Amino acid sequence: MKIIRFLDKEGNIHSGCDVQDSSASIVKTNSSGQFIDTKKRVKIKSIKPPIAPAAIFCIGLNYRLHAEETGLEIPNYPVVFMKNPASVTSDGSEIFIPESCINPPQVDYEAELAVVIGKAAKNVKKEQALDYVAGYTCANDISAREWQKNAGAKQWIKGKSFDTFCPIGPFLVTKDEIIDPHALEIQCRLNGQLLQKSSTSDMIFTINEIIEYLSESATLLPGTLILTGTPSGVGFTRKPPKYLTPGDILETEIESIGTLTNFVKKATYER
Numbered sequence: 001m002k003i004i005r006f007l008d009k010e011g012n013i014h015s016g017c018d019v020q021d022s023s024a025s026i027v028k029t030n031s032s033g034q035f036i037d038t039k040k041r042v043k044i045k046s047i048k049p050p051i052a053p054a055a056i057f058c059i060g061l062n063y064r065l066h067a068e069e070t071g072l073e074i075p076n077y078p079v080v081f082m083k084n085p086a087s088v089t090s091d092g093s094e095i096f097i098p099e100s101c102i103n104p105p106q107v108d109y110e111a112e113l114a115v116v117i118g119k120a121a122k123n124v125k126k127e128q129a130l131d132y133v134a135g136y137t138c139a140n141d142i143s144a145r146e147w148q149k150n151a152g153a154k155q156w157i158k159g160k161s162f163d164t165f166c167p168i169g170p171f172l173v174t175k176d177e178i179i180d181p182h183a184l185e186i187q188c189r190l191n192g193q194l195l196q197k198s199s200t201s202d203m204i205f206t207i208n209e210i211i212e213y214l215s216e217s218a219t220l221l222p223g224t225l226i227l228t229g230t231p232s233g234v235g236f237t238r239k240p241p242k243y244l245t246p247g248d249i250l251e252t253e254i255e256s257i258g259t260l261t262n263f264v265k266k267a268t269y270e271r
Contacts, residue, residue: 001035002171002258003027003135005048014042015050033118033134033222035174049090050137050172051116053225056083057214058112058141058160062229063202069237078205078213083141083227084161091169091260095142096267097246098162105243106145107264110230111188111196111252113181114139115207116172117224121215129211132220135174136181138252138260139227140167140188142244145236167252167262168225178256181207185255186231191248198231 001017004024008014016024017037026038060079061067067074089095101107118134141160148159178184181200188196205213207228214220235242244250248264 001027001037001174001177003035003050003174004169004171005050005052006044007046007048008042009045013048016042016044019044035134047090047092047169049088049168050170051168051223051225053085053088054221054223056085056088056166056225056227057220058083058227059205059210059229060156062204063198063231064204065198065202065232066230066234067204069232069234074204078210080214081156081160083157083166087161087163087166089164089167089262091167091262093167093262094164094265095167095244095250095262096162096164096265097244098267101144101147101162102266104146105241105245106147107244108143108145108235109188109190109195109244109250110141110143110234111186111254112139112141112227112230113184113186113200113254114168115181115211115226115228117211117220117222117226119222121211121220123217124211124215126206126208126212129208130175132211133175133207134222135172136178136254136257137168137172138170138254138257139225140250140252140260140262141227141230142166163267167250167260169260170258173257184257187251187253188233189251189253190242190244195235195242196231196233198233200228202231203229
């Protein structure tokens, strides 16, 4: 099932499937966390991110070719950081570049497969890890490199957590529709130019291993979003570097999920 999240004309937020003619069939979850199509159709006013995450965990340096292009060693354990849940935005929305990220140019793209946790997970073994997954979506870990590297005492959260720096969508695809999450083609295009093309088979740590590692003595709440790392081809490793600029169109595509499209703009503030 491909699930969206949307606002209706009365201001109510729903999850829905079977999108047709600007309407969707409302989806509910049962006590086991399973998605149920109610067959009740509602008109869509606007699209929201497919989930409102309880938390966002991210895995850095998790593709072998990406590790090679950065010149860094393969990690022995998953490299974990977090993003502010308020950084999430939807398919078709804007990525706003703040004034503090324009000079010097530094806002980078990172296409990623995102995992959505469906039920509370703690001390989960890797053999059972996928039992805790509700589904998958496309994500882009937008990153302000100068803030990431130089303005946080080596902590990445600030540079990764500006508003709109975590676009996700267009759908939450339930896990039953993904035969093997470790064999999906992943691409990133900027203004139609292909900049990243890889497969999730290049991951260093599998989704199973990531969930086991993160859930060790710490509960992953339902709705937790896990970004599983980006493949090679990111902007800061290119010569010359290639960063996002206002007017750009960014597309993140993952096989069996869809294409997440976002528009880059300069942030403006009212005072």
